[in-house]
Amino acid sequence: xTFLALDSIAVPDIHPQAPLVTxxxxxxxxxxxxxxxxxxxxxxxxxxxxxxLLAETIRDFHLVLAEAHEGKPGGLAxxxxxxxxxxxxxxxxxxxxxxxxxxxxxxxxxxxxxxxxARDIALPALFAWTYQQAFFEKCGFVRIDKTHLHPKVWSECxxxxxFENCNEIAMLRELT
Ligand SMILES: CC(C)(COP(=O)(O)OP(=O)(O)OC[C@H]1O[C@@H](n2cnc3c(N)ncnc32)[C@H](O)[C@@H]1OP(=O)(O)O)[C@@H](O)C(=O)NCCC(=O)NCCS
Numbered sequence: 001x002t003f004l005a006l007d008s009i010a011v012p013d014i015h016p017q018a019p020l021v022t023x024x025x026x027x028x029x030x031x032x033x034x035x036x037x038x039x040x041x042x043x044x045x046x047x048x049x050x051x052x053l054l055a056e057t058i059r060d061f062h063l064v065l066a067e068a069h070e071g072k073p074g075g076l077a078x079x080x081x082x083x084x085x086x087x088x089x090x091x092x093x094x095x096x097x098x099x100x101x102x103x104x105x106x107x108x109x110x111x112x113x114x115x116x117x118a119r120d121i122a123l124p125a126l127f128a129w130t131y132q133q134a135f136f137e138k139c140g141f142v143r144i145d146k147t148h149l150h151p152k153v154w155s156e157c158x159x160x161x162x163f164e165n166c167n168e169i170a171m172l173r174e175l176t
Pocket of ligand 1: 106129134
């Protein structure tokens, strides 16, 4: 198996034209999710997630998987989680697309899968922390003022290295 290596963190190579399947995550997917999130976390794009945290929250995650194609093995093309924070709010978190699969609509597709799940349980709003404001705007989110946030949105911040000096953007999508 070949690896895409930038810095010290790599992800397994997958064929960009491979057929794709979508499904909810399983415990057996933890290693691949950890690897893909770790790839972007190493590049300062998102917060790293431990295997144990992924195991605790595995039911949150939607996946897009690439099948084996033209001699390249299959693998994880994208992941995104919907995490309930409160009866009226859930966070879209852990969104990561394989570097060979960016710009093909997979990120939006995964956020929409989270949105459908949120609507199924009558959640009125989705929240996200991000550096990717333009992407989330395409998904119907709007930037909101960090000073008036629900206290639960800070739940992961204390384990972040940038807690004291955070420049992530807070974004909200009303579902009503
Ligand atoms: C940001 C990320 C999730 C976007 O996923 P993607 O599959 O590449 O994006 P999509 O192809 O679904 O793009 C959907 C729309 O957003 C736009 N878009 C995507 N990334 C964008 C960016 N960085 N800046 C501006 N627009 C962007 C696309 O042009 C597209 O617009 P369209 O609907 O008008 O065609 C992905 O690039 C990624 O994993 N990045 C690294 C990790 C990361 O930043 N995760 C987010 C943590 S909150």
